[in-house]
Amino acid sequence: GIQVEQSPPDLILQEGANSTLRCNFSDSVNNLQWFHQNPWGQLINLFYIPSGTKQNGRLSATTVATERYSLLYISSSQTTDSGVYFCAVGETSGSRLTFGEGTQLTVNP
Amino acid sequence: NAGVTQTPKFQVLKTGQSMTLQCAQDMNHNSMYWYRQDPGMGLRLIYYSASEGTTDKGEVPNGYNVSRLNKREFSLRLESAAPSQTSVYFCASVRGPGNTIYFGEGSWLTVV
Numbered sequence: 001g002i003q004v005e006q007s008p009p010d011l012i013l014q015e016g017a018n019s020t021l022r023c024n025f026s027d028s029v030n031n032l033q034w035f036h037q038n039p040w041g042q043l044i045n046l047f048y049i050p051s052g053t054k055q056n057g058r059l060s061a062t063t064v065a066t067e068r069y070s071l072l073y074i075s076s077s078q079t080t081d082s083g084v085y086f087c088a089v090g091e092t093s094g095s096r097l098t099f100g101e102g103t104q105l106t107v108n109p
Numbered sequence: 110n111a112g113v114t115q116t117p118k119f120q121v122l123k124t125g126q127s128m129t130l131q132c133a134q135d136m137n138h139n140s141m142y143w144y145r146q147d148p149g150m151g152l153r154l155i156y157y158s159a160s161e162g163t164t165d166k167g168e169v170p171n172g173y174n175v176s177r178l179n180k181r182e183f184s185l186r187l188e189s190a191a192p193s194q195t196s197v198y199f200c201a202s203v204r205g206p207g208n209t210i211y212f213g214e215g216s217w218l219t220v221v
Contacts, residue, residue: 031203031208041215042214045209048208048209086151094206095140095159095203096157097142097201097203098154099144102150
């Protein structure tokens with residue numbers, strides 16, 4: 001099956017800093033999503049982005065499908081951004097969705 | 110505006126007991142999934158159903174069975190619970206390949 005690697009595994013920031021999270025995948029995909037898991041365990045959809053660039057407020061994401069990676073940018077981070085960020089990809093050959101191990105983000109005041 | 114609904118939210122089982130986690134979606138989605146998430150780890154796929162009437166194994170299917178009861182409902186059964194199955198279980202659904210996946214709020218299961 002497809003392999004998904006996220007980096008860095010852990011990231012600690014001061015409030016107001018910017019950050020970039022990366023997701024590498026090993027095969028062609030028809031689905032790529034970024035999620036934020038909050039401290040209560042809820043998985044919140046951030047972006048559906050199998051290719052191209054999207055922005056939503058302080059967050060933006062870019063997927064370069066031909067080079068098999070996606071980036072999530074967080075600007076002017078806030079303490080409420082803390083949590084785990086997951087990338088999930090769907091292979092073009094089927095319906096399975098595979099998750100990366102996540103990036104644990106801590107934003108300190 | 111329910112989306113994906115899982116029950117129960119919390120459950121404690123004794124080793125060897127059986128139970129069923131229920132999942133229902135009201136978005137007319139074709140595909141449904143069960144994932145488990147162990148502490149500090151990502152989500153691992155247990156079983157999925159690409160469409161009504163079909164089910165397939167994911168990465169970690171041992172010790173579980175599933176039933177796609179109809180288009181709306183996808184249940185996960187533990188026949189003989191083991192402590193290694195202590196985890197948070199998430200149900201998810203998606204219209205089809207290349208669409209946004211939606212998750213339920215999770216079911217916290219502890220096996221003692």
